[in-house]
Amino acid sequence: MKLLLPYRLLKHLHSEMRRAKRREIGGLLLGEHVGDDTFRLVDVTVQRSGGSSAHFLRDPAEHQPQLDEFFARTGADFTRYNYLGEWHSHPSFEPLPSLQDVDTMQGIVESAAVGVNFAVLIIARVGLIGKIQLSGTLFRPSWRPEGVQIVVESEPRSKHPIQVIVRWVKSLISG
Numbered sequence: 001m002k003l004l005l006p007y008r009l010l011k012h013l014h015s016e017m018r019r020a021k022r023r024e025i026g027g028l029l030l031g032e033h034v035g036d037d038t039f040r041l042v043d044v045t046v047q048r049s050g051g052s053s054a055h056f057l058r059d060p061a062e063h064q065p066q067l068d069e070f071f072a073r074t075g076a077d078f079t080r081y082n083y084l085g086e087w088h089s090h091p092s093f094e095p096l097p098s099l100q101d102v103d104t105m106q107g108i109v110e111s112a113a114v115g116v117n118f119a120v121l122i123i124a125r126v127g128l129i130g131k132i133q134l135s136g137t138l139f140r141p142s143w144r145p146e147g148v149q150i151v152v153e154s155e156p157r158s159k160h161p162i163q164v165i166v167r168w169v170k171s172l173i174s175g
C-alpha cells in the first residue's frame with residue numbers, strides 16, 4: 001500500500017508532538033481512496049490526554065465528533081473517504097510498532113464490531129534535531145503486518161523546514 005501524506009498534516013503532527021513533549025499522543029487516520037492500493041491522508045484526530053511516556057490509550061468517544069464532521073464534510077462517500085487507521089507517537093522509543101501495538105491493531109481489523117478489512121498504524125516521533133521519524137504498517141485480518149510506503153506531498157512552493165525520515169517496516173514478525 002502507498003500512503004500519500006500531505007505536508008500540512010505532517011506539520012500538524014509535528015506541532016502536536018512538540019507540545020506533548022514526552023507524553024504519547026495519538027488519534028485516528030482519516031483518508032481518501034485515490035486508486036488501486038493508493039490512499040491519501042486527509043485528516044488526523046489528536047487526543048492530547050490519556051497517554052503516558054510509554055503508552056497511549058485511545059478514548060473512542062473523544063474522536064466521534066471529528067469522525068462525524070469528516071463524514072459530513074466528505075458527503076458520506078464511504079467508499080472514497082473513510083477511517084484509515086490509527087496513529088500515535090513514541091517519544092521515548094523507536095517509531096516502530098511494539099508487540100502491544102501489533103496486538104491492538106490486529107484486534108481492530110479482526111473485530112466484527114469495527115467492521116474494517118484493513119487498518120494502517122502510523123507511529124511517529126520528533127527526533128533530536130527536529131526531524132520527524134515515521135513508520136507505517138498495514139494490518140489485515142489473518143495477515144502478517146507489512147510496511148506501508150509513505151510519500152510526503154509538498155505544499156506548492158513550500159520549502160521543507162521539517163525533515164522526514166520514513167522507517168521501513170519490512171516485516172514485524174521474524175522467523
Ligand SMILES: [Zn+2]
Nearest residue numbers: 090097098101
Ligand atoms: Zn506504540
